Amino acid sequence: MTQRIPVVAGNWKMNFDHLEATYFIQKLAWLLRDAHFNYKAADIVIMPPFTSIRSVEVLVEAEKMKISVGAQTVSETAEGAFTGDISAQMLAKLGCSYVIIGHSERRKYHPEDDANLVDKVRAVLAAGMSPILCVGESFEERRQGIELGYAVQQVSDVMRDFSDEEARKVLIAYEPIWAIGTGMVATPQSAQDAAGAIREYFRTTYGESVSESVRILYGGSANASNASSLMEGPDVDGFLVGGASLDAEEFSRIARLTVKSAKDRAHRAA
Numbered sequence: 022m023t024q025r026i027p028v029v030a031g032n033w034k035m036n037f038d039h040l041e042a043t044y045f046i047q048k049l050a051w052l053l054r055d056a057h058f059n060y061k062a063a064d065i066v067i068m069p070p071f072t073s074i075r076s077v078e079v080l081v082e083a084e085k086m087k088i089s090v091g092a093q094t095v096s097e098t099a100e101g102a103f104t105g106d107i108s109a110q111m112l113a114k115l116g117c118s119y120v121i122i123g124h125s126e127r128r129k130y131h132p133e134d135d136a137n138l139v140d141k142v143r144a145v146l147a148a149g150m151s152p153i154l155c156v157g158e159s160f161e162e163r164r165q166g167i168e169l170g171y172a173v174q175q176v177s178d179v180m181r182d183f184s185d186e187e188a189r190k191v192l193i194a195y196e197p198i199w200a201i202g203t204g205m206v207a208t209p210q211s212a213q214d215a216a217g218a219i220r221e222y223f224r225t226t227y228g229e230s231v232s233e234s235v236r237i238l239y240g241g242s243a244n245a246s247n248a249s250s251l252m253e254g255p256d257v258d259g260f261l262v263g264g265a266s267l268d269a270e271e272f273s274r275i276a277r278l279t280v281k282s283a284k285d286r287a288h289r290a291a
């Protein structure tokens with residue numbers, strides 16, 4: 022089995038102005054340094070609101086933290102008369118490495134749907150960044166027992182026409198809507214079932230090598246108490262964390278537990 026580097030991404034959503042963001046990063050730097058955190062063992066990503074991206078980056082650089090910065094959405098167009106929009110090029114130039122695409126909150130409150138999601142993924146890849154495509158069922162699909170097919174269909178609707186090289190750079194976040202911000206977390210088995218089904222989609226569409234490279238994250242009330250058990254499934258490669266990413270201590274604990282779980286898992290598989 023290919024060794025995939027786990028990802029712990031903090032989606033701050035619409036929280037923290039740039040001063041609060043600065044305070045958070047200072048605290049995180051101190052916590053990770055104190056814990057002798059091995060930055061090579063995981064990709065830690067902070068995804069602030071647009072207004073805090075630059076402040077976060079400046080501090081990450083000053084503190085010599087080996088973490089990445091990302092954005093929570095992006096325009097599918099390159100430039101022009103699109104009031105309020107931000108292009109992928111602008112984010113790349115700023116130093117962003119990841120962009121969330123199709124988060125359920127964006128699908129609900131903004132016109133982010135399968136048609137423009139494909140173009141957004143394309144724009145992010147063309148700018149040299151990695152998209153984190155979010156999928157996941159609502160309570161209704163789960164009640165009907167169609168949650169796996171639903172998540173795979175959402176992946177397939179966006180991902181079917183990319184090259185192998187492009188597909189390899191995409192991350193998928195399985196975020197069941199009923200688990201987001203509710204304190205109700207998927208069981209380790211259902212997180213694994215979804216991640217396994219999504220990886221199987223990549224295997225049948227793009228082949229073994231791509232499917233073994235794509236990182237599949239879990240999101241939805243993930244925290245330091247459930248991170249280790251959620252990482253037990255072989256196809257879960259880390260987390261897209263919402264609420265718990267706003268607490269530097271909790272976020273650094275999740276990062277450390279994810280690294281430890283990935284290491285334990287690799288030992289078990291060897």
Ligand code: 13P
Binds near residue numbers: 196241
């Ligand atoms: P919570 O961790 O707050 O449930 O949010 C998950 C999420 O939406 C991350 O993108």
